[in-house]
Amino acid sequence: MSVTLPFGIDFGGTGIKGAPVDLDAGGFAAERVRITTPRPSTPARIAEVFVELLSHFPDSTGPVGVTVPGVVRHGVVHSAANIDDSWIGTDADAVFTEATGRDVHVVNDADAAGLAEVRYGAARGRRGLVIVTTLGTGIGSALVYDGTLVPNSELGHLELHGQDAEHRAANSARQREDLSWEKWAHRLTKYYRHLETLFSPDLFVVGGGVSKDAAEFLPLLEIDTEIVPAVLRNKAGVVGAALNAAEAAEAARAAGH
Numbered sequence: 453m454s455v456t457l458p459f460g461i462d463f464g465g466t467g468i469k470g471a472p473v474d475l476d477a478g479g480f481a482a483e484r485v486r487i488t489t490p491r492p493s494t495p496a497r498i499a500e501v502f503v504e505l506l507s508h509f510p511d512s513t514g515p516v517g518v519t520v521p522g523v524v525r526h527g528v529v530h531s532a533a534n535i536d537d538s539w540i541g542t543d544a545d546a547v548f549t550e551a552t553g554r555d556v557h558v559v560n561d562a563d564a565a566g567l568a569e570v571r572y573g574a575a576r577g578r579r580g581l582v583i584v585t586t587l588g589t590g591i592g593s594a595l596v597y598d599g600t601l602v603p604n605s606e607l608g609h610l611e612l613h614g615q616d617a618e619h620r621a622a623n624s625a626r627q628r629e630d631l632s633w634e635k636w637a638h639r640l641t642k643y644y645r646h647l648e649t650l651f652s653p654d655l656f657v658v659g660g661g662v663s664k665d666a667a668e669f670l671p672l673l674e675i676d677t678e679i680v681p682a683v684l685r686n687k688a689g690v691v692g693a694a695l696n697a698a699e700a701a702e703a704a705r706a707a708g709h
Contacts, residue, residue, distance in 0.1 A: 457481050458514040458698040459554075461502060462561070462689030464521060465489060465534030468498070470505045472512040473694035478572030482509060484690065493536045495544065499551035506552055516554045517697030519561035519689045520544060523604045527558055533590065557697040562586050563603050564692030565682070566594020569657050571695060573683035580654035583607070583647060584682070587660040591618040591643075595651075601696075610646060617643050623662040633665075637672035644675045657682050 461470040471484035485508045490497045506516070520539070522531040527545030532538075548556035559567075566584035569575050575582045579598055583605075586592035591608030594601065608618035619625060621643040626636040644656060656675075658666060659682035666681035673679060684691060 456514050457512055458694040458701075459506065459509065459512050459516045460690035460692070460694030460697070461505065461516065461518045462564075462693060463489070463498065463519055463535075464561070464689075465493070468501050468505065469690055470502075470509075471690055472509055472514070473691050475695060475698060478568070478684075478691060479687065480690070482512075485509075489535075492538075494538050495536075495542050495547050499548055502548060502552055506554070513554075515697040515701040516548070516552065516556045517564070517693030517695070517700075518544070518548060518556060518558045519564045519693045520558050521561050523606065524558050524560050524563075525604065529558070555697070555701055557700040559693055559696045560592075560594075560604055561689055562592025562605075563594045563601055564696060565592070565659050565684070565688035566596050566657075566692070567601055567695050568684050568688040568692035569594075569659065569682055570596045570599055572691065573688070574657045574680045575655055578655055581651060582655045582657060583651060583653045584657040584659060586682075587621075587623045587658060587662050589622060589624045591622050592660075607647065610643075610650075612643055612646060617646070623660060626662075633668045634672060637669045640669065641672075641674045644673060644677070644679065648675060648677055653677055655680070659685065659688060661685075 457472040460473045469486045471480040474481040521533040522529050528543050529539045544558040569584050582596045584594040593605045593607035595605045610617045621639045656679040663681045
């Protein structure tokens with residue numbers, strides 16, 4: 453395994469997954485390792501897990517990318533979804549770089565998935581504005597224009613019928629209310645039409661675990677924009693995080709840092 457390969461870590465509320473990533477192939481360069489997310493999931497505890505995770509891959513010394521379920525600006529976490537509130541205001545790039553001795557770059561989890569889908573997945577080779585949405589407990593989103601990420605879009609929090617859109621249209625709402633595919637598709641139609649009105653995208657990509665059942669609901673959506681299921685699914689976070697870290701490291705080198 454090449455020592456220059458970047459490493460991707462997908463940090464979620466229940467599990468932390470990581471693997472070195474082959475950016476040419478857009479896949480794992482070795483079998484991923486998963487560690488259960490500790491409680492409480494404070495930055496210090498998570499840093500310890502990252503050190504343990506990286507120890508499984510001693511030959512990997514490239515930059516490290518990490519997804520975080522929250523808003524990330526310049527390496528600092530500004531919200532905490534399903535993780536400890538102590539993350540808010542934490543310079544995660546600095547904390548993890550110091551703890552691991554590696555060049556670490558943090559990115560919002562949905563943004564990482566979006567980057568991966570645009571580079572390697574359902575939106576590969578597509579120009580213009582691509583909106584990647586992940587339908588799960590909430591609705592994550594990534595805006596990518598001509599391959600460039602516009603971070604922290606948080607489109608699951610748009611208002612729909614007086615509520616956060618994700619409260620009505622996420623997969624958790626379908627499960628909680630025991631909605632049929634048809635009834636859920638009706639809600640999704642309203643959500644995606646709202647996005648169409650605001651952004652006029654060229655393509656929607658739908659990720660999240662429910663994307664494996666895309667044939668059950670995507671054909672039922674009555675929207676004008678092309679909409680397709682994600683390809684990378686549970687690999688997208690790790691791959692996108694590694695891609696983001698590699699690009700950040702390259703940009704820093706180009707700037708002479």
